[in-house]
Amino acid sequence: MSAHCQLTGVQPVFGNHVSHSHRRTRRRWSPNIQQRRYWVPSEGRFVKLTLSARAIKTIDKIGIERAVARIRARGERI
Known part of the structure; x- marks a missing residue:
């Protein structure tokens, strides 16, 4: 499962971890990605989406x- 949201497009962000002595090492902030299954009445089927927590609230x-x-407007296939 790739760490990107199908609705908002949010992806991991990269930066530095700065220690007390101010040494810097690379780190990554991952979004809160969840797999959800939704019933789409117009299509008469379930769709499985990879969503961030914010996208779940948006839905x-x-x-x-x-x-x-x-x-679909973003060109992503469901």
Whole structure:
């Protein structure tokens, strides 16, 4: 499972971990990615989506139909 959200497109961010002595080493901030299964009534089937926690809240707000339309508008296949 790749660490990117299908709805928002959020991906890991890279930067430095800075220790107390100010030594820097590379690190990565991973998004909170979850796999969710949603029923899409217009298609009569379930779709499995890889979403960030923020995207799950967005789907709760706008609905799965509009969310699927947004994902397809980005050119991603579901």
